[in-house]
Amino acid sequence: MNKKNYIKKKVYTKINILLVFGLCICVGCSAQQGRKYTLEELDNLAEIRIYSAEHNELIKIISDEEQLYQYNHCSFFDDSDIMECQDELEKDLEGAKEQYYLISYKYPVARFGKKELEENTTITLYENTNIIKMAVAEESIKSFPVPEEFLIFYYEISEDEMDFYHSLVE
DSSP, X not given: OHHXXXXXXXXXXXXXXXXXXXXXXXXXXXXXXXOSSOTTTTTTEEEEEXXXXXXXXXXXXXXXXXXXXXXXXXXXXXXXXXXXXXXXXXXXXXXXXXXXXXXXXXXXXXXXXXXXXXXEEEEEXXXXXXXXXXXXXXXXXXSSOOOGGGSEEEEEOOHHHHHHHHHHHO
């Protein structure tokens, strides 16, 4: 009789382990159902913080996946002649008034350790121009130090893209 109880207990233990394992799988699947995009599709982008340039005050924090996806897939990045026109675009911005800073943050790459969001890029919007300045955060490049002048880029963007950026602010 004692041996029968031992076998029953062993069988129940195995069944319980299988049930817990199955429950964990179901919980993991349901956690992803609420997500519209994967972290890869969002390029690890977690949020965008928008600041007014005049007072350097936080206006808005965007964490909506649809807006993050659209932000990540703006088409202004065309590296065909990016280096040739940098000086010209920077010169065109002389005297232009900064309007907004759009600072993007990404999730840390490491699974363990620090869980704080990491600054990725800062896009500066200017009044009365379609030229933007994008600065890549130094901490987002971990392999080796890069001088600051190599982390700043200027782009001339379309009206539609500028309208999109302004829609994020509103």
